[in-house]
Amino acid sequence: MAIRYWLVVQPLDRAQLMMAHGFVQVPWGPREPLEQLNESDGVVLYSPRETNPDGETLRAVVGAGRVLPGEPYQAGGRGASPWRREVEWLPEPRIAPIRPLKDMLDLTRDNRYWGEQLRDGILEITPRDFTVFEDSVRRRAPEPGTLGAVLRGRHTATEPGGLLRETGWPLGTSSDAKLLDEF
Numbered sequence: 001m002a003i004r005y006w007l008v009v010q011p012l013d014r015a016q017l018m019m020a021h022g023f024v025q026v027p028w029g030p031r032e033p034l035e036q037l038n039e040s041d042g043v044v045l046y047s048p049r050e051t052n053p054d055g056e057t058l059r060a061v062v063g064a065g066r067v068l069p070g071e072p073y074q075a076g077g078r079g080a081s082p083w084r085r086e087v088e089w090l091p092e093p094r095i096a097p098i099r100p101l102k103d104m105l106d107l108t109r110d111n112r113y114w115g116e117q118l119r120d121g122i123l124e125i126t127p128r129d130f131t132v133f134e135d136s137v138r139r140r141a142p143e144p145g146t147l148g149a150v151l152r153g154r155h156t157a158t159e160p161g162g163l164l165r166e167t168g169w170p171l172g173t174s175s176d177a178k179l180l181d182e183f
Contacts, residue, residue, distance in 0.1 A: 005042040005130035007107070009121045012047040012058055012095075019045070019063045019089040025075075027121035029082025034072040036124075037085050041067045044125070044133040046098070046118070061096045064134040065089035096136035105129050 008024055018024055024043050026033045037043070045063040049055040068086040075081050102108040106126045107117070117123055125133075 001038055003040050003042065003127075004036075004038065005044070005125045005127055006037060007044045007046050007118070007123045007125045007129075007133075009046050009048065009118045009123075011052045011055060012050045012060075012062055013055075014052075015045040015047050015062045018087075019065075019093070022068075022086055022089065023075075023084040024065075024067075024087045025082045025084045029080075029084075031072050031074075031083040033120075033122045034083050034085045036122075037067045039067055039069045042127075042130045042134070043067060043087055044130060044137075047095075048115075048118075058095070059098050061098060061101075061133045061137055063089050063093045064130070064137050090134070090138055092139050093137040094139060096133070101132055101136060104132050 008026055010018065010025075010027065024034075024037075024045070043065050044061055047058045047060055047062045050058050065087040068088055070086055072083045072085050075084050098108070102114075107123075107129050108114040
C-alpha cells in the first residue's frame with residue numbers, strides 16, 4: 001500500500017496534547033477520517049489558532065509524524081469519546097508559520113482561498129508538501145560542541161599531535177596532525 005500524507009487541523013493547545021501523548025484525532029473526533037490513515041502515513045498538524053474558538057491567530061504548522069501500526073481506538077470508552085490513531089511525532093518540534101512557506105506548497109500556491117480546503121479538519125496533501133512541512137518543524141542540529149571549538153581554535157602545540165596529546169586522545173602520525181591543521 002502506498003504511503004499517503006495528511007494535514008490535520010487542530011488548535012495549538014490540542015495539538016500539543018496529541019504530540020505529548022502520541023496520537024492524532026480529527027476535529028469532533030469521528031472514526032471515519034482516521035480509517036483512511038495507514039501505517040507509516042505522514043501526518044502534519046496545522047494550528048490556525050492557539051485555542052478554540054477565540055484564541056489568538058497562529059496559522060502555523062506545529063508538528064509532524066508517522067502513523068504507527070494499529071487501528072483507530074476510542075479514547076475513554078463509548079459515547080462522546082473521540083477516535084484516535086497512534087502517531088510517532090518528531091521530538092521537540094518548532095512552530096513554523098505558514099506564510100513563509102506558501103509559495104513552496106502545492107496546497108497554497110496560486111490559491112488565495114486555500115484555507116477553505118481545511119474545513120473538514122483533515123486533508124490529503126502531496127509528498128512534497130509533507131516534506132516542506134516536516135522540515136519546517138524539525139529542530140535544527142545543535143551548534144558544534146566544545147570538541148569542534150577545541151579542534152578549530154586551540155591548536156597551538158608545536159609538535160605534531162600536541163593538542164590531542166594535551167586532551168588525552170591518541171594521534172598516530174604527523175600526517176594526522178597535518179589533517180588536523182587543515183580541519
